[in-house]
Amino acid sequence: MKKALTIAGSDSGGGAGIQADLKTFSAFGVYGMSVITAVTSQNTLGVSGFRAMPADFVGQQMSDVLSDIGADATKTGMLANADIICEVAEKIREFKHENLVVDPVMVATSGDRLMEPEAEKALKDKLLPLALVVTPNIAEAEVLSGIRIANREDVEKAAQIIYGWGPKGVIIKGGHLSGEAVDYYYDGKEIYEYRSPRVDTKNTHGTGCTFSAALAACLALGMPLKKAIPIAKDYLYLALLNADSLGAGHGPTNHLAGYFDHLTKAIRPAKGLPAAKTESNSRKLTGRKLYVITGQEFAKGRPVTEVVSQALAGGAGIIQLREKKWTTRQLVEVGRELQRLARENNALFIVNDRIDVALAVDADGVHLGQDDMPVRMARRVIGPDMILGISAETVEEALTAEKEGADYIGFGPVFHTDTKPDAGTARGLELLAQVKKAVSIPVYGIGGIKLDNAAEVLSAGVDGVAVITAVVGADDITLAAQKFIHIMEGGR
Numbered sequence: 037m038k039k040a041l042t043i044a045g046s047d048s049g050g051g052a053g054i055q056a057d058l059k060t061f062s063a064f065g066v067y068g069m070s071v072i073t074a075v076t077s078q079n080t081l082g083v084s085g086f087r088a089m090p091a092d093f094v095g096q097q098m099s100d101v102l103s104d105i106g107a108d109a110t111k112t113g114m115l116a117n118a119d120i121i122c123e124v125a126e127k128i129r130e131f132k133h134e135n136l137v138v139d140p141v142m143v144a145t146s147g148d149r150l151m152e153p154e155a156e157k158a159l160k161d162k163l164l165p166l167a168l169v170v171t172p173n174i175a176e177a178e179v180l181s182g183i184r185i186a187n188r189e190d191v192e193k194a195a196q197i198i199y200g201w202g203p204k205g206v207i208i209k210g211g212h213l214s215g216e217a218v219d220y221y222y223d224g225k226e227i228y229e230y231r232s233p234r235v236d237t238k239n240t241h242g243t244g245c246t247f248s249a250a251l252a253a254c255l256a257l258g259m260p261l262k263k264a265i266p267i268a269k270d271y272l273y274l275a276l277l278n279a280d281s282l283g284a285g286h287g288p289t290n291h292l293a294g295y296f297d298h299l300t301k302a303i304r305p306a307k308g309l310p311a312a313k314t315e316s317n318s319r320k321l322t323g324r325k326l327y328v329i330t331g332q333e334f335a336k337g338r339p340v341t342e343v344v345s346q347a348l349a350g351g352a353g354i355i356q357l358r359e360k361k362w363t364t365r366q367l368v369e370v371g372r373e374l375q376r377l378a379r380e381n382n383a384l385f386i387v388n389d390r391i392d393v394a395l396a397v398d399a400d401g402v403h404l405g406q407d408d409m410p411v412r413m414a415r416r417v418i419g420p421d422m423i424l425g426i427s428a429e430t431v432e433e434a435l436t437a438e439k440e441g442a443d444y445i446g447f448g449p450v451f452h453t454d455t456k457p458d459a460g461t462a463r464g465l466e467l468l469a470q471v472k473k474a475v476s477i478p479v480y481g482i483g484g485i486k487l488d489n490a491a492e493v494l495s496a497g498v499d500g501v502a503v504i505t506a507v508v509g510a511d512d513i514t515l516a517a518q519k520f521i522h523i524m525e526g527g528r
């Protein structure tokens with residue numbers, strides 16, 4: 037078990053400080069320990085006050101932890117004053133600790149200075165020379181370098197000045213500049229840029245802590261710094277995407293419990309995860325007769341989110357994101373939005389093919405084909421509560437999928453379709469009926485299903501129809517969905 041230590045303040049609101057650090061360490065599967073330098077009283081609106089720990093007591097906490105448990109990486113956050121900074125530096129030297137991430141918490145989100153001038157001097161003279169990397173935001177980089185930062189050239193100049201104070205690396209977090217969220221890493225020779233789309237959210241409380249804690253967690257896991265930076269940035273990006281609004285001010289970024297845990301399980305199935313699915317998954321599908329699958333290329337230029345909104349307005353009970361040409365970034369961004377839309381309309385949201393995306397956007401389920409991850413392995417990764425749909429073209433494939441833990445079957449193509457070039461030949465209504473009789477889990481027919489043949493599909497006894505072009509390609513998507521629902525409910 038790898039271990040990471042945070043030396044920072046306590047945030048009563050839970051969004052920043054040691055609370056954010058420990059949540060982040062856990063998300064990466066790293067054992068987290070904490071030395072508290074100050075206790076703050078704060079919420080999402082700001083800091084109403086803090087009490088600094090006596091410097092020697094900070095040192096005592098460090099000695100107790102480092103002499104007994106030890107740490108594979110350490111990060112510092114709020115250090116409150118010069119005495120604490122000197123004590124921390126002294127202990128880092130005493131324990132010859134090298135994997136040190138210094139997050140110079142000097143300027144609050146509100147812009148208020150959090151550190152007196154003598155503390156800034158102690159930080160530069162005593163702690164920065166011991167750091168593997170220091171991670172100032174723009175405002176903190178301006179204080180540390182003494183120059184104004186308005187553009188990339190200023191960033192490079194400031195990074196060189198800060199590097200001169202002794203850290204082995206400098207990351208200037210550009211989140212406060214305009215445009216994409218770009219972070220700059222300077223290793224003493226070159227400057228590297230790490231980009232992610234800017235997330236439009238007010239729930240940014242604790243982003244700096246979360247980023248430096250994620251860096252420390254990756255270092256504790258043995259990653260070199262240049263590999264850790266993009267992962268820490270990706271973690272923060274997804275945490276911001278998933279942040280829920282808490283309180284009246286800046287809510288906390290969401291700590292993706294098990295973020296890394298989920299992904300590492302995809303590589304190394306976890307022991308003890310229940311492989312068996314819960315009965316209730318199939319019941320979640322009851323009554324959901326129209327299953328609309330996205331297909332941007334057929335949507336006549338309309339964005340997927342608009343298509344899905346209209347399909348939901350028409351009564352679609354299940355939405356599936358199926359975009360084989362999209363990047364992971366597009367899938368998680370749009371997937372997050374579709375999950376929100378589905379929840380708002382009491383519909384289920386399923387991701388096609390991509391388990392990692394389904395997990396990252398907290399989808400209700402994932403749909404896999406015969407060439408995707410095997411059913412049992414997929415079940416171990418997604419756990420018992422996510423819905424697992426499996427494609428089948430034969431009765432045998434459907435029976436095997438059910439036995440191995442599928443919650444529903446997508447059977448087809450029922451009729452000829454040009455939408456899926458690698459689909460087999462049309463399987464027909466008779467075989468569809470045989471599959472429905474053979475398995476005890478819900479079956480959805482798919483492939484070439486239109487308004488004029490939907491009633492026949494229903495007569496095969498299936499639980500619903502899965503449709504791409506007849507809905508997403510319709511001029512009036514909501515009306516098309518309503519007509520399918522009407523037919524699936526026995527209407528003409």
Ligand SMILES: Cc1ncc(COP(=O)(O)OP(=O)(O)O)c(N)n1
Binds near residue numbers: 358404426427428
């Ligand atoms: C409900 C439903 N059934 C079948 C499919 C087909 O999935 P796709 O990824 O296009 O093809 P395979 O991987 O199954 O070969 C689906 N998306 N949804």
Ligand SMILES: Cc1ncsc1CCOP(=O)(O)O
Binds near residue numbers: 448455456459484506
């Ligand atoms: C994804 C898929 N799987 C079997 S057929 C098919 C395509 C369905 O598209 P359409 O409803 O437009 O025929």
Ligand SMILES: [Mg+2]
Binds near residue numbers: 405406
């Ligand atoms: Mg597939």
